[in-house]
Amino acid sequence: MAQAAAVAESPPRTRPRRGTGAHPRRLPYLLIAPAGLLMLGFIAYPVLSVFWTALQHDNPTKPWRNGFAGLDNFTEIFTSDPQFWGTLTFSLKWVVVEVGLQLLFGLALALIVNQTFAGRALARALVFSPWAVSGVLTSAIWVLLYNSQTGLSRYLADAGIGEYGTSWLSDTATVFPAAIVADLWRGVPFFAILILADLQSVSKDLYEAAEVDGASRLRQFFHITLPHLKDAIVLSTLLRAVWEFNNVDLLYTLTGGGPAGETTTLPLYIANTSVDAHNFGYASALTTVAFVILLCCSMVYLRLSKFGGGDK
Amino acid sequence: MSTTQPIVKRRRAWDQAPRWQTHLPLALYLLFTLVPFYWILLFALRPAGSTSLVPWPITFEHFAKVWTERSFATYFQNSVLIAVATLVLTTVVALAGGYALARFDFRAKKGFMLGLLCSQFVPGALLLVPLFQIFAQLQMINSLGSVIIAETVFQLPLSMILISGFIRNVPYSLEEAAWVDGCDRFRAFRTVVLPLLRPGLVAVGSFAFVHAWNHFLFALMFLSNQEKQTIPVGLNTLMGADSVDLGALAAGGVIAAVPVVIVFAYIQKWLITGFSAGAVKG
Numbered sequence: 001m002a003q004a005a006a007v008a009e010s011p012p013r014t015r016p017r018r019g020t021g022a023h024p025r026r027l028p029y030l031l032i033a034p035a036g037l038l039m040l041g042f043i044a045y046p047v048l049s050v051f052w053t054a055l056q057h058d059n060p061t062k063p064w065r066n067g068f069a070g071l072d073n074f075t076e077i078f079t080s081d082p083q084f085w086g087t088l089t090f091s092l093k094w095v096v097v098e099v100g101l102q103l104l105f106g107l108a109l110a111l112i113v114n115q116t117f118a119g120r121a122l123a124r125a126l127v128f129s130p131w132a133v134s135g136v137l138t139s140a141i142w143v144l145l146y147n148s149q150t151g152l153s154r155y156l157a158d159a160g161i162g163e164y165g166t167s168w169l170s171d172t173a174t175v176f177p178a179a180i181v182a183d184l185w186r187g188v189p190f191f192a193i194l195i196l197a198d199l200q201s202v203s204k205d206l207y208e209a210a211e212v213d214g215a216s217r218l219r220q221f222f223h224i225t226l227p228h229l230k231d232a233i234v235l236s237t238l239l240r241a242v243w244e245f246n247n248v249d250l251l252y253t254l255t256g257g258g259p260a261g262e263t264t265t266l267p268l269y270i271a272n273t274s275v276d277a278h279n280f281g282y283a284s285a286l287t288t289v290a291f292v293i294l295l296c297c298s299m300v301y302l303r304l305s306k307f308g309g310g311d312k
Numbered sequence: 313m314s315t316t317q318p319i320v321k322r323r324r325a326w327d328q329a330p331r332w333q334t335h336l337p338l339a340l341y342l343l344f345t346l347v348p349f350y351w352i353l354l355f356a357l358r359p360a361g362s363t364s365l366v367p368w369p370i371t372f373e374h375f376a377k378v379w380t381e382r383s384f385a386t387y388f389q390n391s392v393l394i395a396v397a398t399l400v401l402t403t404v405v406a407l408a409g410g411y412a413l414a415r416f417d418f419r420a421k422k423g424f425m426l427g428l429l430c431s432q433f434v435p436g437a438l439l440l441v442p443l444f445q446i447f448a449q450l451q452m453i454n455s456l457g458s459v460i461i462a463e464t465v466f467q468l469p470l471s472m473i474l475i476s477g478f479i480r481n482v483p484y485s486l487e488e489a490a491w492v493d494g495c496d497r498f499r500a501f502r503t504v505v506l507p508l509l510r511p512g513l514v515a516v517g518s519f520a521f522v523h524a525w526n527h528f529l530f531a532l533m534f535l536s537n538q539e540k541q542t543i544p545v546g547l548n549t550l551m552g553a554d555s556v557d558l559g560a561l562a563a564g565g566v567i568a569a570v571p572v573v574i575v576f577a578y579i580q581k582w583l584i585t586g587f588s589a590g591a592v593k594g
Contacts, residue, residue, distance in 0.1 A: 025418075027412070027416070027497075028412040028415075028416035028418040028421075029412075029418065029420070031408040031409060031411055031412035032408070032409045032412045032413070032420075032424060034405045034408060034409070035405050035406065035408070035409035035468050035472060036409075036424065038405065038461070038464065038465050038468060039427065039428075039431060039465060039468060039469070041446070042443065042446065042461060042462065042465040043431050043434055043439070043465060043466075044427070045442070045446070046439040046442035046443055046446065047434055047439065049442040049445075050438070050439065050441075050442055053441075053442075105341075108337065109341060112334055112337055112338050112341070113338070115334045117331075117334055117335070121581075123338060123342065124580065125576075125577060125580050126342060126345060126346065127338075127341055127342060127345050128576075128580055129345070129349075129573060129576055129577075129580075130345060130348075131576070132522050132526075132572040132573060132575070132576040133526070133569060133572065134525070134526030134527070134528065134544055134568065134572075135526070135528060135544075136526070136528045136544040136547045136548055136568075137526070137544070137547060137565050137568045137569060139547075139551065140352070140547050140550075140551060140561055140562075140564070140565040140568075141348045141349075141351065141352045141565060142348065143551060143556070143561070144351055144352055144355050144558060144561065144562060144565075145347075145348060145351050147558065150355075150363060150558065152351075154363070155365070185344065185345070185348060239432070242432065242433055242435075245435075246435030246436070246437055246438070247437070248437050248529065249527075249528045249529065249544075252528075253528070253547075253548050253551060267435060267437050267438060270438055271437065271440065274440065274441050275440065275441075275533075280441055283441065284441070287438040287439075290435070290438060291433065291434070291435075291438070294433050294435075295430075295433055298433060
């Protein structure tokens with residue numbers, strides 16, 4: 001009976017006959033409300049409070065100075081803080097090297113496991129697995145590998161390569177490549193997974209047409225595969241760059257920013273300034289600067305790469 | 313030229329490089345991936361002080377020690393609670409929001425989308441101080457709830473964007489057909505759309521789980537009580553000790569890896585299809 005009535009009424013296409021009790025016009029707001037409220041409370045409000053605190057002297061260890069600071073904190077950052085420039089430079093170097101190498105190896109890896117060969121499913125699962133490993137666990141693993149007494153260096157020395165007691169993480173000359181390799185280990189699979197996913201949607205007809213025209217495999221890669229992957233590559237490098245810039249887990253636990261501050265990124269410096277030195281005002285100003293740098297770099301990157309050019 | 317030639321040619325066509333060009337780099341990369349895993353298993357399973365490259369005689373003393381003496385039993389429980397709660401909360405909230413974004417045009421939509429995108433650039437690590445103050449005001453410091461909320465909030469934007477993409481891939485006409493058959497909007501969604509979203513939801517949910525399981529900073533900052541700490545914090549403590557007990561560290565690491573490796577093994581196929589289902593293209 002209900003069905004007969006439903007057919008008889010035959011509602012207009014755009015509007016459901018019965019909602020969930022809410023008026024359809026209010027329904028979307030009801031649906032985004034939980035997410036919206038959570039993000040307002042725990043992202044937007046903290047961000048605003050950081051901007052506000054950046055304009056204050058806020059340091060419980062020097063309470064006599066607390067109060068409105070105007071742009072004092074920012075002036076100090078740009079004119080008299082060598083640590084800011086040092087850590088910013090290291091952060092940029094870290095991001096560029098990491099993302100560049102991760103993309104390169106990730107692309108290669110995706111192309112390799114996109115081939116058909118026996119045991120492909122297992123090989124994919126194995127090479128992608130470090131993706132799921134945390135920064136802290138990565139550190140733990142590489143601490144074991146880099147250990148000067150029982151790590152890889154001992155066995156290499158046994159084989160006549162290098163010296164006994166080499167500690168790659170405490171030597172300023174080797175700590176950067178050592179940390180880079182550790183982060184590559186778990187970072188490459190991220191790119192490989194995303195690129196492989198996108199490779200699935202390349203039309204095989206294109207390759208067959210190119211094959212008929214006698215295009216070499218290399219030319220096919222540059223003229224079919226790469227253009228197809230472009231948007232995915234732009235998006236994943238951007239997300240990854242932001243992530244690598246902000247991520248502190250690995251370096252915090254692997255090197256602690258050392259030796260001699262050699263591997264301190266800007267976020268690590270900010271964390272030290274706020275959590276250890278309790279200089280909240282200054283740390284907030286640093287955060288604001290980091291935020292603006294990220295936003296500007298991202299916009300420039302999206303503009304330069306003409307992201308999504310074509311559709312829309 | 314016979315008609316069979318294209319078929320013969322396909323084997324050596326674009327998707328088939330010469331064998332060694334696949335196998336050699338793959339073998340090298342597998343070595344790079346697997347040696348670290350082997351290394352941690354080796355240290356976890358061989359007796360303290362041994363320098364053998366095979367874990368023999370095998371011992372579980374490190375596991376027993378880490379599990380009981382170093383409280384990894386408690387950490388494990390806390391980590392499971394946080395990760396599962398984050399998974400459920402993120403998926404449900406993102407599903408509701410993602411549906412609204414995919415199916416409705418409403419006035420605040422553009423602003424909301426912009427907020428989602430901008431939030432991608434907000435580093436959780438840099439909001440530690442204000443977040444700490446908020447949770448202190450809510451009296452949630454040292455409660456797992458603070459970490460669950462913080463993890464969920466930072467998972468939400470990307471999850472919602474992904475899920476709304478998945479929903480857009482389900483033709484609206486399917487839902488409309490269900491309404492015509494007498495379903496209300498919720499039932500139409502549950503019976504028609506939800507089953508089709510399964511691979512996507514598995515991808516998003518597993519992201520949330522793995523992320524919450526692995527994440528370190530929020531737990532480090534908001535949970536100072538040792539009873540409440542999580543596995544990554546426990547690992548960090550082991551690494552920070554004056555003389556690092558490598559066996560215990562390795563065993564702790566293996567414990568930390570087991571759940572995510574299982575989840576990963578289960579979902580990794582869906583991960584790729586989930587993404588290619590329009591996620592990256594938006």
